[in-house]
Amino acid sequence: MNPYAIDVDLLIVGGTIVTMNAEREVIVNGAIGITNGKIDIMGTRNIVVKNTRPKRVINAAGKVIIPGLINTHTHVPMALFRGISDDLDLNDWLTKFIFPAEAKNVDEKFVRAGARLGMAEMIRGGTTTYCDMYYFEDAIAEETKKAGMRGVLGETIIQFPVSDNKTPTEAIAYTEKFIKRWQNDPLIVAAAAPHAPYTVSTDDLKKIREQSDRFNSPVIIHVAETKKERDDILAQYGKTPAEYLDSIGFLSNRTIAAHSVWLTPAEINIYKTRGVGSAHCPQSNMKLASGVAAIPAMLAADIAVGIGTDGAASNNDLDMWDEMDSAAKLHKLTSNDPKTLPAELAFEMATIRGARALKLDKITGSLEAGKRADIVIVDMDSLNQTPYYNVYSALVYSTKATDVRTVIINGRIVMLDRRLLTLNERAIKIDANAYREKIIKSLGN
Amino acid sequence: MNPYAIDVDLLIVGGTIVTMNAEREVIVNGAIGITNGKIDIMGTRNIVVKNTRPKRVINAAGKVIIPGLINTHTHVPMALFRGISDDLDLNDWLTKFIFPAEAKNVDEKFVRAGARLGMAEMIRGGTTTYCDMYYFEDAIAEETKKAGMRGVLGETIIQFPVSDNKTPTEAIAYTEKFIKRWQNDPLIVAAAAPHAPYTVSTDDLKKIREQSDRFNSPVIIHVAETKKERDDILAQYGKTPAEYLDSIGFLSNRTIAAHSVWLTPAEINIYKTRGVGSAHCPQSNMKLASGVAAIPAMLAADIAVGIGTDGAASNNDLDMWDEMDSAAKLHKLTSNDPKTLPAELAFEMATIRGARALKLDKITGSLEAGKRADIVIVDMDSLNQTPYYNVYSALVYSTKATDVRTVIINGRIVMLDRRLLTLNERAIKIDANAYREKIIKSLGN
Structure with a gap:
């Protein structure tokens, strides 16, 4: 155990981090530690893992981690x-x-x-x-x-x-x-x-x-x-x-x-x-x-x-x-x-x-220590993404919304492994379909 | 039992059939019977179900059935x-x-x-x-x-x-x-x-x-x-x-x-x-x-x-x-x-x-009795499709590849409930990634 390790609420471990920081760093096999909704520590997996004591861990090996x-x-x-x-x-x-x-x-x-x-x-x-x-x-x-x-x-x-x-x-x-x-x-x-x-x-x-x-x-x-x-x-x-x-x-x-x-x-x-x-x-x-x-x-x-x-x-x-x-x-x-x-x-x-x-670039839009933890983990092994040679090309030209696996906003996990945690998908669809009937009636014929 | 019912290999039951026939008929709550790789009988659910004895049934209720x-x-x-x-x-x-x-x-x-x-x-x-x-x-x-x-x-x-x-x-x-x-x-x-x-x-x-x-x-x-x-x-x-x-x-x-x-x-x-x-x-x-x-x-x-x-x-x-x-x-x-x-x-x-x-319109491209059974069943309840007012609009502007559920070609089920039946997805990805390495090496640096 490392006595200087810091406590973090959540640790994302593994995966390629596309930081979108000023240097456009891409960290292969990285890790991100999150505390109080903010990115506390970020870097290569070995160093971050050694220096953190996480309450919770998400494994992102083989995936790509991007700013929301x-x-x-x-x-x-x-x-x-x-x-x-x-x-x-x-x-x-x-x-x-x-x-x-x-x-x-x-x-x-x-x-x-x-x-x-x-x-x-x-x-x-x-x-x-x-x-x-x-x-x-x-x-x-x-x-x-x-x-x-x-x-x-x-x-x-x-x-x-x-x-x-x-x-x-x-x-x-x-x-x-x-x-x-x-x-x-x-x-x-x-x-x-x-x-x-x-x-x-x-x-x-x-x-x-x-x-x-x-x-x-x-x-x-x-x-x-x-x-x-x-x-x-x-x-x-x-x-x-x-x-x-x-x-x-x-x-x-x-x-x-x-x-x-x-x-x-x-x-x-x-x-x-x-x-x-x-x-x-x-x-x-x-x-x-x-x-x-x-x-x-x-x-x-x-x-x-x-x-x-x-x-x-x-x-x-x-x-x-x-x-x-x-x-x-x-x-x-x-x-x-x-x-x-x-x-x-x-x-x-x-x-x-x-x-x-949106004048929010001080708190979001890139993955950097000190920013709010708005983080998305993307699967990179769908057929439509296979094989992949360049991470930006794979993201823009080959990735689909359905390749998104986990979503964290302000440090809170709002989707985990494609399951929405803060919204009730079934109830939302029932409501939407009820509105559909009402809207059609309201327009006549 | 209807003594005049015909035997069919496969019966798709329920769902909205977008035929793309000359009249552009759309059959709400339809059914399609397939025999020897060809569409044998097609129409509204009640009539087709009464007149067929299927070996196998696929339930497509709530879904949209389109030509491949x-x-x-x-x-x-x-x-x-x-x-x-x-x-x-x-x-x-x-x-x-x-x-x-x-x-x-x-x-x-x-x-x-x-x-x-x-x-x-x-x-x-x-x-x-x-x-x-x-x-x-x-x-x-x-x-x-x-x-x-x-x-x-x-x-x-x-x-x-x-x-x-x-x-x-x-x-x-x-x-x-x-x-x-x-x-x-x-x-x-x-x-x-x-x-x-x-x-x-x-x-x-x-x-x-x-x-x-x-x-x-x-x-x-x-x-x-x-x-x-x-x-x-x-x-x-x-x-x-x-x-x-x-x-x-x-x-x-x-x-x-x-x-x-x-x-x-x-x-x-x-x-x-x-x-x-x-x-x-x-x-x-x-x-x-x-x-x-x-x-x-x-x-x-x-x-x-x-x-x-x-x-x-x-x-x-x-x-x-x-x-x-x-x-x-x-x-x-x-x-x-x-x-x-x-x-x-x-x-x-x-x-x-x-x-x-492709000069194949005599055998495919629309759902009509006598044509080869190239049929796709599409889920219509993803969030990106909800609510839906018009079937063509929903298909073209809102549906994603991942909304496709089941695919039949020439009467053979090649994907069932999103599982590929004729291709080994895992082996395909392993091969593709091996080629990726080889291709990168072949181009040098």
Whole structure:
């Protein structure tokens, strides 16, 4: 026995650790000791094992240990609308299906059921942090905390009456209470989520920025998702969306700008200057024919751009593995260069760069001593991963959500050997199917 | 007991049958009776159950029953090169990794091990038929027959010396014996596979067409995969690739033209006139930055265009679910219209239209009495599929390869409740990992 060994709550032993630290170290046959929810000690197996007295051990031999994935943009309760309508014009999709379905079904109980469904899918796929924009976000925060997930959760503020708040003023007041309630929570970051530049007034956007300054809280917003939005904003304000937002003092290093498909080089420069984080949603942008964001240019400018699935109604899943694969392939195609967005960079976007986008990179997004223990253990012996030559390539191009074995968030095991520990999968499915019946009835015929 | 009931070898009972017949019938709570490898009786559960005396029953209640998926283009043994090199220029990828790795490793034993690996992955994902182009194709045919898969298997004919044949003349002679050996086989269709218009001489292409006429056998070829190929052929022959192939009398309704990324409208018309089938490989074309095939135009001309994964070295998996999802999304994006390539049409490409491309639509690609029993039972209750509103949407946008439960090919159960019955998964992985070591050594450092 080593008398200088330290006590740890949990020791992960064996496996290849993909740290995603600044040096991009990969530790073959490593070990990680976790205490009080944080990574206490990390290194090669022999050294860590000699120097720790663990309460509990997880054997990860032959597996790959990665930072938990970070889904930088979704609308988690929309999992209940998964596949409710597809292959339609954006306007038909929104006005004939999504908006009526929301108006008739969304309440606090609905968002709780939808959040549980979406989180169960995300945890199964190794996502440990997500960034959300929806209604009744305080209830979503409660569910997220119960599930043990990390969330940057934004209450929607929008010009027309919605399920929880009837005016932007009400929504801003809701957000104020919401942010106050969750200050200093270890898992939840409460935020405002003004829907988009075309659905929130200049005055309200200014109020939201002011609120964010008072609380040092993030602000989540859709920016330049479609060409129409870009053209409309240009016609209305004489400026492109990010230029307009910057001109009214809205953008800051606490802004998380989803999509950002139609940015000009000047707007990318604004993102860089203001420290705006961004969420790239390749599959949703493809499925809704929104366009292709200039990700290579954004990365060249070192913008903190993460990867997001968007809501399940426009994807139709919350699978970050698919999303990484799509991102890496899409930008090769559009840049006409197979060297664009190599696997390691796509994986970086789904981990540490995504954490930067959410301003959480001090606590998550990489495996380093001192950070919170958001850790995912991935099987690497499925047929689809066999054989494997390069760990980043195997992760991005060959690994599937179902290859995720064990998920730890903030030191707590939330999935062990593919069994969810904080969410009741059977009950979640029963709830979801009951909502399905209700939603179909609510839309008539 | 019904005295008029017929004996069937296997009865699948319950579940939603997605027939993909001409009327696109979907039978809720159906049943399928199989005898001598063929679909004998099919319809609603009550009627079929009353009229059959089964030797064996599979309960598919709550599941979805689909025609086996058809992978219209791959190089199956290249599963052993999965991820050996990624994110490189096409030329570096081929000349620094793929060609040397092939030259130093490919022999009959290698293609057998690679074929078993690739087929195990394909069966796990519900693929029942695949179209291949590689070396030692006769050995691949033997492995395919042992695994119980259906294959259109093309022996590569190429201008430079390769592992099995040193000249195109040798390769054409090999193909002659190969085709003769497998004539009238219930699972294997042997074929010639001239690599591409730029790697096989005009004379040899003519000889291959003549051989195909004598045996009524398919011919598999890469056509217009890259802009460079298109430009080179245009410079050399004054014609675009499909124009050139047609001008030498090469194209027929037995041609299976993979990729076909850079076709002109005139060439699409040539495909239509000649009855050429095609294989669309969206993920490989994205990953290698080859371009986007004009699939909407090809479909508008009713070309038999299926979906293919291409080899695992350029994908990096053999997952037809991912491929359908990518196809549906990619063409929405490039056509700037979210109505393009709706889920049902993407599913059609992966089933009956793919069967047409391979000239196998009389025996597979849809579930109809009289066709061979190539049937896949899919779980529909994973979190990523919950809830589900529309069966095609759920299949294309939400279902994963791991949701496939049971696979039947030509009436034989090759996977039951996710257990492979004709292939030894453990032995396949051991072989693959041994090859991994050998391949790494063969490339030096």
